[in-house]
Amino acid sequence: MTPDMAKEWKALLFTLPAMIPLIIFWIIPLGTIFYLSFTDWDFMSPVKTFVGLDNYLYLFDNPAFYQSLRVTLLFCLGSVIPVMIGGLGLALLLNRSLKGAAWYRTLMFSPWVTPTVAVSIVWSWILEPKVGLANTVLRWFGLDGVGWLQDTKWALAGVLIVTIWKLIGWTMVFYIVALQNVPRELLQAGDLDGAGSWSKLRHITLPLISPTTLFLFIVQTISALQAYDQINVLTQGGPAGSTRTLLYMYYQSAFESFDIGQASSVAVVLVLTCMLLSLVSFAISSKTVHYTS
Amino acid sequence: MPAIRNARRILHHLILLLFSAAMAFPFYWMATSALKTNDEIWQFPPTLWPTSPQWGNYLEAWLEAPFWRYLTNSIVVAAVIVVLQAINSAMMAYALTHMRFRMKKAFTAIIMLGYMIPSTAVYLPSYMILAKLNLLDSYAGLILSNCVSVFSIFLIRQAFLQVSHELVEAGQIDGASHLRILGSILVPVARSSFVVLALITFIDHYNNYFWPMLITKNPDLQLVSAGLRSFFVEGGAYGLKWPLIMAASSFTIAPLLVLFLFAQNTIMKSFNMSAGASKG
Numbered sequence: 305m306t307p308d309m310a311k312e313w314k315a316l317l318f319t320l321p322a323m324i325p326l327i328i329f330w331i332i333p334l335g336t337i338f339y340l341s342f343t344d345w346d347f348m349s350p351v352k353t354f355v356g357l358d359n360y361l362y363l364f365d366n367p368a369f370y371q372s373l374r375v376t377l378l379f380c381l382g383s384v385i386p387v388m389i390g391g392l393g394l395a396l397l398l399n400r401s402l403k404g405a406a407w408y409r410t411l412m413f414s415p416w417v418t419p420t421v422a423v424s425i426v427w428s429w430i431l432e433p434k435v436g437l438a439n440t441v442l443r444w445f446g447l448d449g450v451g452w453l454q455d456t457k458w459a460l461a462g463v464l465i466v467t468i469w470k471l472i473g474w475t476m477v478f479y480i481v482a483l484q485n486v487p488r489e490l491l492q493a494g495d496l497d498g499a500g501s502w503s504k505l506r507h508i509t510l511p512l513i514s515p516t517t518l519f520l521f522i523v524q525t526i527s528a529l530q531a532y533d534q535i536n537v538l539t540q541g542g543p544a545g546s547t548r549t550l551l552y553m554y555y556q557s558a559f560e561s562f563d564i565g566q567a568s569s570v571a572v573v574l575v576l577t578c579m580l581l582s583l584v585s586f587a588i589s590s591k592t593v594h595y596t597s
Numbered sequence: 598m599p600a601i602r603n604a605r606r607i608l609h610h611l612i613l614l615l616f617s618a619a620m621a622f623p624f625y626w627m628a629t630s631a632l633k634t635n636d637e638i639w640q641f642p643p644t645l646w647p648t649s650p651q652w653g654n655y656l657e658a659w660l661e662a663p664f665w666r667y668l669t670n671s672i673v674v675a676a677v678i679v680v681l682q683a684i685n686s687a688m689m690a691y692a693l694t695h696m697r698f699r700m701k702k703a704f705t706a707i708i709m710l711g712y713m714i715p716s717t718a719v720y721l722p723s724y725m726i727l728a729k730l731n732l733l734d735s736y737a738g739l740i741l742s743n744c745v746s747v748f749s750i751f752l753i754r755q756a757f758l759q760v761s762h763e764l765v766e767a768g769q770i771d772g773a774s775h776l777r778i779l780g781s782i783l784v785p786v787a788r789s790s791f792v793v794l795a796l797i798t799f800i801d802h803y804n805n806y807f808w809p810m811l812i813t814k815n816p817d818l819q820l821v822s823a824g825l826r827s828f829f830v831e832g833g834a835y836g837l838k839w840p841l842i843m844a845a846s847s848f849t850i851a852p853l854l855v856l857f858l859f860a861q862n863t864i865m866k867s868f869n870m871s872a873g874a875s876k877g
Contacts, residue, residue: 314775315698321685323704325745329723330711336722397613404610410861411617414624417857417864419804421822422849425829426627429839435641437626469620477868530717532807537826551717558721559811567721574718582713 337575341568348562359569368545368553369570376549378460380528383467388520390468391475396505398476399483409480413473420470424537427466428453431538438465456546459539463547466534475520482516483509515589522585526578550574624850631655631844638839651840658828658844666817667824668852674739674809674820675802679795681744686794687787690753691779695765712747720811727812734815742812743802749794756787793867796860803853825849 341359343352363369394412398405415423430437431452439449452462486509494504510517530551535541541548541556548556550570558567630638632650658664689708693701723742724733732738760783768778784791806822813819819827828845857864 311696312698312700315692315696316700318688318692318696318775319700319704322689322745322750323707325685325741326707326711326747328726329742329745330714330716330719331707332726333719333722334710334714336725337719340722394613394616397609402609402613404613408613408617409865410858411621413861413865414854414857415620417800417853418850419806419822419825419853421804421806421826422846423623425825425842425846426623429630429843430623430626435639435643437643440642469623473620477865481868526715530715532717533822536807537829554718554721564721571718571721574715578715578718579713 334575337568337571340564341572343565343568345564346562347564355565359565363566363569363573368548371545372548372550372553375460375545375547376529376551379464379467379531379547379549380525382460382464383471383528383531384521384524386464386468387471387475387524388517390472391520392479392517394472394476395479395483398480409473409477413477415470415472416474418470420533421537423470424466424534427462427469427534428538431462431465453539454543456544459543459546463534463538466538467528467531470534471524475524478516478520479513482513486512518588519585522581522588526581529574529578624854627843627850628847631658631840631847633840635838635840654840655844655848658841659848661841662824662828662845663817664821664824664828664845664848667819667821668848670818670824671803671821672852674736675799675805677740678743678802679798681740682746682749682798683791683794685745686749686753687779687784687791689750690757691775691783693750693754694757695760695762695778695783696775708747708750712751717807720808723808724811734813734818736818738812739809739818742808743805746798749798752790752794753787756790757783760786789863792863796856796864797867800853800856821849 340352342354342356344355344358345352398408402408431439433439433449433451433454436449436452438452442449450458452458490508490512491504494508499507529549531549532551532555535547535549535552539547541552551574554567554570554574557563557570629645629647631654632647632652633644634647634649634651637644637647692698693705727733727738727742730738732741764782765778768782773781803820804822805820806826809820810823810826813823816824816827825845829842
């Protein structure tokens with residue numbers, strides 16, 4: 305063996321422990337899901353018949369798909385936007401050298417650490433319609449309680465409340481870091497020009513932290529597209545599909561109705577959306593490095 | 598105008614206090630609902646603190662389902678995954694940053710592709726692969742399918758990039774093997790990144806629910822989230838035993854809240870690192 309060959313082999317040996325599982329459990333499944341979406345497999349039969357684009361044609365003709373698409377969009381925007389605005393707001397409140405800031409931060413971040421299943425169970429008690437805390441609070445203000453997880457009008461809102469509560473501290477910590485990196489001199493220059501806090505925020509802080517905003521927006525959207533645990537515990541996609549996201553639809557057609565071809569076509573839609581978002585984030589982060597470095 | 602300043606400061610604290618209290622309140626509500634009797638928990642309006650705390654509820658919930666086993670399962674599986682990821686990420690990151698080989702570009706592309714794949718969307722084919730390998734319903738399957746993380750590789754790679762090539766080459770001239778250089782030069786430099794890797798990966802896999810639930814049917818192998826969920830549905834009979842369900846949720850959440858209290862500074866500091874790592 306030439307020394308060059310030996311070098312290649314040594315390098316290969318160092319990469320294999322990560323490369324083999326990566327290929328088996330990520331890359332091959334990616335290819336398989338595309339392949340399955342062109343078949344009519346039912347999980348049992350030994351043959352997988354090739355059906356071309358049938359699954360996609362059926363999907364794009366299926367009202368349940370559009371309902372699910374709408375729920376997914378509402379879920380993504382309804383969780384990501386409040387989480388980001390709330391996270392930024394809290395970070396701005398915590399950014400100054402404030403007594404007790406560490407305490408506030410700890411309390412607000414703690415939900416992120418805890419298991420989604422366990423906290424969703426706790427929330428399903430809080431959202432219980434008759435004596436649950438949420439409706440009790442509404443009644444204090446003279447409002448009627450609502451069927452948080454039982455009413456098609458409110459179920460998505462119920463799931464969103466839990467999701468936002470879980471994630472807001474996470475974005476807050478990212479924003480705290482970003483705000484600390486805003487150069488003080490710029491803000492002081494703003495002071496000298498007589499800019500108020502609102503105009504300093506709009507014209508100095510927000511543009512400077514925009515790479516963090518974009519990064520968080522994309523990461524949060526990708527994770528919202530993959531939300532499962534809280535939906536499974538709180539509503540299981542119901543009532544009447546009002547909380548059935550694309551991921552939940554995919555899971556139900558695969559593991560409940562065993563319509564693998566149909567399920568795979570939904571998964572492909574998800575995969576392509578997430579990949580597109582990742583590519584956008586790469587493009588953006590390579591353009592905006594000068595802000596962060 | 599110190600009066601106005603003071604008023605603003607008090608208002609500022611008041612807003613934060615209100616918000617933090619609201620964020621932490623579900624935990625308080627969980628722990629105290631667990632202490633109520635079945636009659637009291639259904640009482641309207643609800644009581645803020647139970648009239649006669651039923652401390653025995655915790656014991657009763659603990660004994661009603663094998664929570665000791667669920668907790669051990671989760672902790673052991675998460676710990677093994679942490680160790681495996683630390684090892685293969687370190688080796689991969691070392692090859693990417695300090696070794697020259699022809700396949701490097703292709704491998705980097707594969708890793709980037711892996712980064713873009715939403716894991717939940719490919720659970721179905723991953724399930725089929727595990728079935729083919731005869732690894733369904735086993736920890737081997739659960740651990741192997743989770744033993745690599747692109748995030749972990751990025752995190753360690755970021756740290757290894759700080760080490761100069763000269764230092765590594767000096768080691769090679771002294772005749773040290775790659776493994777030795779990795780262990781004695783690079784790993785110590787990247788120690789804080791490994792701590793972050795361990796904490797984030799542990800939290801992720803202790804909390805993991807969807808994938809383990811899909812591939813394990815044997816109740817003895819259930820992780821804590823799946824175990825709690827089946828207790829919620831079966832043992833708790835959907836709301837007939839809310840105090841016990843709240844008690845069970847409490848001891849599922851408690852280990853993580855304790856871990857968080859001890860390690861919170863590291864976890865928060867990791868955000869600088871992880872933002873960098875995700876940017877590749």
